[in-house]
Amino acid sequence: MPAVRTRPRVGVVKLTSCDGCQLTLLDLEDELLAIAERFDIVDFPEATSVRSDGPYDVLFVEGSISAPEHVERLRELRARTTKLVAIGACATAGGIQALRNWANVADWSSSVYPEPGLLSVLDRVTPVSDHVTVDAELRGCPISAQQLREFLGAALTGRRPQFPDEAVCLECKRRGLACVLVAGDQPCLGPITRTGCGAICPAMGRGCYGCFGPRETPNVPALLERFHEAGLEPDEAARKLAGFNAWAEPLRPFIPATGGERPAEGHDARN
Amino acid sequence: MVTTTRPAFLPRAALDQLIALLNEDGRTVIGPRIVDGAIAYDEIRSAADLPVGWREEQAPGRYTLIPPAEEPDRVFDFTVGPGSWKGYTFPARVPIGRARTVDEQPLFEDVSPDVRPLAYLGVRGCELAALGIQDRVLRDGPVSDPDYVARRAAALVIAVECTVAAATCFCTSMGTGPEVDEQHADLVLTEIEDGFLVRVGSDAGRELAERLGVGDALEAQTASARAAVAAVRETIGDPVNTDGLRGRLLARLDDPRWAEVAERCLACANCTLVCPTCFCTSVTQRSDLDTLDTIAERSWDSCFSGDFAKVAGGNFRSRRQDRYRQWLTHKFATWLDQFGSFGCVGCGRCITWCPVGIDIREELLAIARPPARRPLPMAAAASPGRYVTASVAARASETADTMTLRIVGVDPAIANGRPGQFVMVTRPGLPAVPISISRYHPDEGAIELSIRAAGPATETLTKLTPGAMVGLRGPLGRGWPLEVAEGRDLIAVAGGIGLSPLRPSIDAVLTDPARYGDLRIYHGARTPADRPHVEDQVAWAASGVELGVIVDRADDTWRGPVGVVTNLFDSARWDGREAVAFVCGPERMMQATVATLLDRGLRSERIFVSLERHMECGIGLCGHCQLGKYFVCRDGPVFSCAELGDMFLVEGL
Numbered sequence: 001m002p003a004v005r006t007r008p009r010v011g012v013v014k015l016t017s018c019d020g021c022q023l024t025l026l027d028l029e030d031e032l033l034a035i036a037e038r039f040d041i042v043d044f045p046e047a048t049s050v051r052s053d054g055p056y057d058v059l060f061v062e063g064s065i066s067a068p069e070h071v072e073r074l075r076e077l078r079a080r081t082t083k084l085v086a087i088g089a090c091a092t093a094g095g096i097q098a099l100r101n102w103a104n105v106a107d108w109s110s111s112v113y114p115e116p117g118l119l120s121v122l123d124r125v126t127p128v129s130d131h132v133t134v135d136a137e138l139r140g141c142p143i144s145a146q147q148l149r150e151f152l153g154a155a156l157t158g159r160r161p162q163f164p165d166e167a168v169c170l171e172c173k174r175r176g177l178a179c180v181l182v183a184g185d186q187p188c189l190g191p192i193t194r195t196g197c198g199a200i201c202p203a204m205g206r207g208c209y210g211c212f213g214p215r216e217t218p219n220v221p222a223l224l225e226r227f228h229e230a231g232l233e234p235d236e237a238a239r240k241l242a243g244f245n246a247w248a249e250p251l252r253p254f255i256p257a258t259g260g261e262r263p264a265e266g267h268d269a270r271n
Numbered sequence: 272m273v274t275t276t277r278p279a280f281l282p283r284a285a286l287d288q289l290i291a292l293l294n295e296d297g298r299t300v301i302g303p304r305i306v307d308g309a310i311a312y313d314e315i316r317s318a319a320d321l322p323v324g325w326r327e328e329q330a331p332g333r334y335t336l337i338p339p340a341e342e343p344d345r346v347f348d349f350t351v352g353p354g355s356w357k358g359y360t361f362p363a364r365v366p367i368g369r370a371r372t373v374d375e376q377p378l379f380e381d382v383s384p385d386v387r388p389l390a391y392l393g394v395r396g397c398e399l400a401a402l403g404i405q406d407r408v409l410r411d412g413p414v415s416d417p418d419y420v421a422r423r424a425a426a427l428v429i430a431v432e433c434t435v436a437a438a439t440c441f442c443t444s445m446g447t448g449p450e451v452d453e454q455h456a457d458l459v460l461t462e463i464e465d466g467f468l469v470r471v472g473s474d475a476g477r478e479l480a481e482r483l484g485v486g487d488a489l490e491a492q493t494a495s496a497r498a499a500v501a502a503v504r505e506t507i508g509d510p511v512n513t514d515g516l517r518g519r520l521l522a523r524l525d526d527p528r529w530a531e532v533a534e535r536c537l538a539c540a541n542c543t544l545v546c547p548t549c550f551c552t553s554v555t556q557r558s559d560l561d562t563l564d565t566i567a568e569r570s571w572d573s574c575f576s577g578d579f580a581k582v583a584g585g586n587f588r589s590r591r592q593d594r595y596r597q598w599l600t601h602k603f604a605t606w607l608d609q610f611g612s613f614g615c616v617g618c619g620r621c622i623t624w625c626p627v628g629i630d631i632r633e634e635l636l637a638i639a640r641p642p643a644r645r646p647l648p649m650a651a652a653a654s655p656g657r658y659v660t661a662s663v664a665a666r667a668s669e670t671a672d673t674m675t676l677r678i679v680g681v682d683p684a685i686a687n688g689r690p691g692q693f694v695m696v697t698r699p700g701l702p703a704v705p706i707s708i709s710r711y712h713p714d715e716g717a718i719e720l721s722i723r724a725a726g727p728a729t730e731t732l733t734k735l736t737p738g739a740m741v742g743l744r745g746p747l748g749r750g751w752p753l754e755v756a757e758g759r760d761l762i763a764v765a766g767g768i769g770l771s772p773l774r775p776s777i778d779a780v781l782t783d784p785a786r787y788g789d790l791r792i793y794h795g796a797r798t799p800a801d802r803p804h805v806e807d808q809v810a811w812a813a814s815g816v817e818l819g820v821i822v823d824r825a826d827d828t829w830r831g832p833v834g835v836v837t838n839l840f841d842s843a844r845w846d847g848r849e850a851v852a853f854v855c856g857p858e859r860m861m862q863a864t865v866a867t868l869l870d871r872g873l874r875s876e877r878i879f880v881s882l883e884r885h886m887e888c889g890i891g892l893c894g895h896c897q898l899g900k901y902f903v904c905r906d907g908p909v910f911s912c913a914e915l916g917d918m919f920l921v922e923g924l
Contacts (some may be wrong), residue, residue, distance in 0.1 A: 034560050064888055116278055157562045162555050166540065166576035169626075173544035174363035174571055178309035178353045181626045183334045193538035206306060216577035219537045226627050227334070 008057035008155070011043035013077060015070050016097055017063030017124070020142040021088035022046040024153055025060075027145045035152060054080035058155065060138075064090040066125045085151070086128040089141040093213050094247035096141075098125040101247055102257050119246040125247065136161070140148060141244040144196050165216045167191050168208050172199040185230040187240050192218035192250075213245035220254050225242040274824045279485035280495050282466040283344065286318040289429075292482055293390040297588065298427060302361060302392035303352070309334060312359070315392060316405025321346050329437035329619065332628025347462050350437040351618050355396055355547035356391055358599045360405055360422050365638060367418065367554065368567040380564075383422040384663060394430045396448025397440075397618040399455050401547035402428070407610045408550055418718035426498045429845050430456035432498040433870075436506045439619030441632055444511035444547040445614040449503040461496035506755040510632050512641035513613070515749065517604040518911065519639035522755045524596065526596035526637045533592035535627050540573035549573070569842075573601045617718055640754045657687075658697055658742030663735045664717065673723040673768055674733035675709060678741065679716060681761065685743055690775035691881060691909045693855075695889045696720065697742045701728050705904070707772035709804075719772035721803060748908050753774040756851040756912060759891055760788035761826065764864045766795050766836060766856020770803055772908075773855050773883050777807075779815060784803075788849035790819040790847065795836030798822055836860060837867040846872035853909075855881040864919060865912055874915035883908070 014023050023046060028035065042052040056215075059081040065071060078084055089095045100108060101124045109116040128134055138147055147163060154161035166189035172179070180202050181187040188207030190199070194215040201208045214220075219239070227237035241251045281289070290572055293300050302315040305322050315321060324343020327350065334353070369380045394402070402423075409419040420761050433440075433449040442448030453459045460467040468488050471477045545547040553572040557566035572579060573592045588594050590693035606614030615631075622630050635828040658920040665677040685694060688708060697703040710719035724730035735741070753776060761780060780787050794810060796802045799822055808859045819839035822833045833836065837857075854864050861880045868878050883897035884903040891905030899918045901907060912919060 031560065038560060071484060092428075153302055153558055153560050153562070155559055155810075157558065159556075164576065164578055166554075166573075166578065167538070168574060169539040169541050170544065170571070173353075173541060176311065176354055176358055176363070178307055178311070178334070179541060179624055179626060182332055182334075183308045183353075191537035217538055217589070219534075219591065221537050222537055226577050 005151075007040040009039060009052075009055065010039045010041050010058045010060070011052065011054060011056040011081075012041075012045070012047075012060045013043060013126075014045065015061065015063030015074070015091070016066040016266045017088065017090040019046055020061070021062045021091075021138075021140075022060075024143050024145050024148055029150055033147065038156060041154070051271070056081045058083045060084060060085050060087045061091050061128050062087050064097060064125045064127060065122065065131055069120075069167075070122075071131055074112050074131050075127065080229050082130065083135045083137060083155075084128075085136045086134045087138040087148075089139065089211065089213060089244035091128045092137045092139055092248075093245040094125045094127050096244050096246075098247035099242060101125055101254065118156065127247070132155070139163075139194055140196055141156060141211040144198075146195055164195055166195050168193045168195050168197070168212070169217055171195045173202060174204045175199055175255050177202050181207060181226065181230070185221065187227045187230060189223070189240060192220055193221055209253075210241065210243055210245055213248045213252040218250050220250060224254065250271075275613075278488045278496075279469040279471075279480055280466060280488040281460070281469045281483060281485050282493055284484075285344065285466070285483060286321075286346065288481060289479070290317060290392075292313060292479060293392075293427070296388070298390040300312070300392050300854075303347070303349070308336060310336070310349055311354045312352075312356065312391075312393075313345050318346070322349065325349060326459070327352075327437065327485030329439045329623045331439065331622050331630045334623050334627055337650050341530075345462060347433075347460075348435050350433060350435065350440060351395060351620060353378065353400065353545050353620065353624050355545065355620065356402060356617075357396060357405070357547050357549075358387060359391065359426070360402065361416075361419055361550065363566055363798055365418050365571045366485075366566050370565040370567070372563045376797035377467045384418040386421045386616070388425045388427075390427040390428045390429060390516065392426050392431075394432070395433055395444070396451045397442040397616040398547055399428070399430055400442075400445070400447035400449060400616040403455065404548045404610065404612060404616065405550070407612070408548070412610075419891045423457050423833050427460075428456045429476075430459045430472075431499050432459065432461040432496070433503050433717045434462050437619060437623070439622040439630075441510045441617040441619060443504055443507045443617070444513055445613060445615055445719070446513075446657055449500050449507070451488040461667070463492055463495045463499065472874045491577060496576035503513045511617070511635055513603075515752070516613075516635070516639055516642065517607050518752065518914065519641070519754060520600055520604045520635070520696045521913070522752070522911065523602070523638050524876070526638050528634070530628060531597045531633055532595055533590065535629055535914040536595050537592050538575045538594055539626060540575040541626060542629075543575060544571055544572040545620040546873065547616065547618060547620070548700050551579070553578075560748065572813075574601070580829075587621045594861060599631070599638070602631075603635065603639070612856060620693045623907045627680075628692075631903065640757055658703075660740050661685075661743050663737055663739045665737055665742065666735070669721060670768075670801050672724075673721060673803055674732075675719050675721040675803075676732070677717060677719050677769075678743070679791050680714050681718050681743065683713075683716065684747050686711060686716050686717075686718055688746030688751035690753065690779055692748050692906065693772075693774055693889070694718075694720070694743045694745030694747060695886075696722075696732060697744075698731070699742075699832075701731060702741075703733070703744070704728055705747070705889060706732075707881075707908075709771035709774050710778060710797045711775055723768050744889065749906065751853050751881075751909055752781055752911075755877060756780070756853075758788065758809060760791070760845065762791045762793070762840070762845075762847070762850055762852040762868070762873075764836060764852060764854045764856070764868075766798065766864075767782035768803055769860075769881070770794055773853055774804060774807065776853055777816075779812065781816070788850075789817070789845075790842075791819075791840070793819045793821075793839040794837055795821045795839070795856070797825070799826055799831075818897050830870065835863065837863055839870070841867050843871075845871075847873040850880070853879050858883070865919070869912075874913075876911050878912045879909050880915070880919070882910060 088090045151161045181188045186207040189210035190208040193210045194212045196212045224237045235256050242255045285421045300315045303310045304313040324339025324762045326337040366382045371378045409416045430451045432451050441622045449457045453470040453472035457799050459470040528813045551572050554567050578639040587624045620911035659682045661678045661681045664679040667675045693705050693707045695703040696706050700798045706720045708718050709721040722732050825833050854861050886896045889895045894905040
């Protein structure tokens with residue numbers, strides 16, 4: 001390691017999330033020490049009680065925006081950050097909690113909490129990029145340790161991190177796996193989902209459920225039609241999309257309402 | 272030297288011995304094996320690892336394994352699975368270079384291929400052809416890939432002829448199977464009743480056969496093997512018409528079908544990754560945090576993935592339809608230009624493993640529509656000396672020097688030829704002359720030839736009277752591509768007697784007008800008396816076709832326009848962008864016409880000209896008619912301007 005180098009100041013913060021993505025940083029066990037030597041980790045609630053108010057060279061933001069105070073906090077963080085990185089499905093697409101965007105919040109909160117009046121939540125759960133400029137995204141639920149490692153390495157080297165925007169199918173075929181949709185009629189979101197996981201689910205003989213969110217030019221209607229041919233009712237097929245990335249723009253218009261109003265936004269049907 | 276030519280017989284039980292011998296030679300045997308619900312290529316330690324008795328069912332987007340019945344014995348009663356030998360010759364990921372920093376200096380190093388000796392057991396005809404294509408692309412080209420070369424050299428190939436076919440197979444159309452030529456493998460097995468017919472293709476194969484102690488096969492065994500493979504050929508049929516496919520496909524770059532197929536296409540890249548010949552890759556750098564040690568890793572990529580054609584600022588193929596078109600036109604058109612063969616071997620993997628079941632055969636049929644009638648075999652044209660007789664039934668004078676002869680008793684192959692084709696015509700003692708067929712009467716076994724007395728031999732022919740016999744050889748050459756004109760407006764431009772070769776294409780359009788858009792005919796002649804087929808012109812005009820006629824020099828009778836043929840349409844109202852043009856006449860006239868058509872918005876791949884050159888053999892053997900890379904007699908006489916490129920304009924070629 002070069003002896004004298006200003007270590008980039010790195011922070012990790014969370015909004016509405018489960019902390020699983022933060023923990024992925026700790027999963028880089030073999031390289032934790034090396035990372036700590038090269039980056040000055042000034043905020044990381046899962047790892048240290050040390051707190052800082054920035055400024056940050058790199059700030060990893062985990063979680064979605066679901067409460068009014070999140071919006072202001074995010075803007076303040078953005079103002080103190082050079083590179084803001086949204087990590088995980090919550091921060092990049094709204095996460096599993098965005099499923100409540102299809103329902104009436106008041107109905108839900110009164111059935112779950114004894115005193116719902118104490119709650120203050122936004123009508124809709126939204127990703128970080130709806131509120132502030134995002135410089136980079138790490139997809140996934142949770143994010144991939146390998147991609148996080150690639151991001152850190154690329155930042156140190158001075159190049160774009162290699163996160164191919166391609167279908168899970170490419171990873172699946174590189175691993176020599178037989179397509180579970182073709183050979184097993186299993187609904188698999190691989191064709192419309194971005195790689196990053198290494199095709200874990202098809203390797204276990206089951207369909208992808210889209211943790212890494214939609215890839216570019218996803219042909220959602222054609223895949224849903226295929227699920228239908230495989231025996232799923234149209235609503236059932238569409239519900240396969242209603243997971244961690246349900247609120248991602250390319251998927252949103254296809255997800256059936258479970259109560260309340262179906263979102264009105266159209267989708268890009270460009271071929 | 273390979274000397275064994277007689278097929279031998281290997282009992283089924285001796286497969287284990289074959290595997291053991293290969294292992295003894297230090298080779299790991301790779302062959303078909305059931306992995307996760309499909310037949311993959313994986314390590315085979317004994318014959319028990321092979322899918323004995325298993326069968327499969329394949330259809331677009333569907334793959335099902337069928338378990339063995341009781342007492343299974345057949346070892347190879349399936350075709351190909353999702354994996355191909357590409358996984359071994361050109362693995363999905365290989366390190367190709369290393370960069371280290373030593374004493375603060377970068378050090379770039381090669382990575383030697385990590386190769387072990389393998390034996391591929393069960394390589395099918397289509398797959399053998401795929402290896403041949405990979406050899407041309409990755410080994411024999413101007414540049415070769417060292418990793419591929421090392422892996423290929425370390426592999427012994429034991430081919431297996433298919434005795435069953437899947438519904439997705441089309442090797443017969445691509446000329447790659449099901450038969451296997453032993454020249455391309457070390458050993459070839461064909462499964463029969465109790466074992467395998469064995470053919471030897473190399474010294475290594477012969478040595479193996481000898482160590483196995485195989486004896487000569489009985490004639491009945493050889494016949495049984497041949498019959499089984501022939502039955503497969505019969506089952507598959509000929510689903511893809513590859514005749515002129517390259518040109519037909521490239522002429523359809525803006526076909527609306529690309530957008531239609533893109534509505535179904537997921538752009539998931541499965542087709543390209545299961546394809547045994549697709550070779551596109553990307554290189555990824557994998558380094559430690561400080562980039563002191565970096566491995567450059569090459570991995571399979573695909574023209575369907577989002578980053579593939581991306582540059583800073585945009586993506587050259589942003590739409591799914593762009594990517595599908597890139598793939599299909601590479602496989603069936605531009606691959607020929609780059610590597611001298613199709614990039615497809617007809618294995619059908621892309622059909623089966625497309626999650627939404629897009630069938631490449633159907634797409635080819637829809638986009639590159641084949642000719643309405645397939646050309647008959649050129650029986651009469653096979654040899655430059657073989658003529659069949661026919662007789663003159665009638666004669667009709669067209670102009671002062673041009674005579675149309677009606678020829679009857681014509682060979683059916685000739686009477687069923689295509690518009691724009693020609694025949695070589697001779698009489699005892701006369702040199703053979705190429706004459707375009709100016710009309711077909713297939714039901715009557717007759718054709719018409721319009722002959723201009725341009726020299727002594729043609730003058731003799733124009734003087735023939737009913738009853739005279741002639742010798743004909745043909746039909747020859749490539750005619751007008753009417754399939755390209757389907758659904759589009761057709762503009763036929765003729766100069767003088769050039770109307771004669773065009774006439775059969777006009778006949779074809781008028782016989783089946785629903786297949787085409789509007790027909791427009793423009794004819795230029797020197798004088799009113801130099802117009803052939805005047806009666807036809809009257810009939811065409813009467814049928815509603817737009818007909819324009821112009822002459823260089825008028826006479827007292829002429830009330831029409833005077834000038835050159837392009838005057839007829841250089842300011843016409845029609846939109847040429849979607850139109851197709853057929854042009855025939857003197858070369859200067861065609862050049863001027865093509866220039867005007869290009870100005871009118873026609874695309875060069877949709878402008879076709881019929882060239883005249885010195886032709887003697889008519890089948891590309893004598894060399895007279897060469898134009899650049901083409902033999903005009905065989906590859907033409909009809910060419911698109913896109914095919915000819917600058918050659919059409921350069922003098923003296």
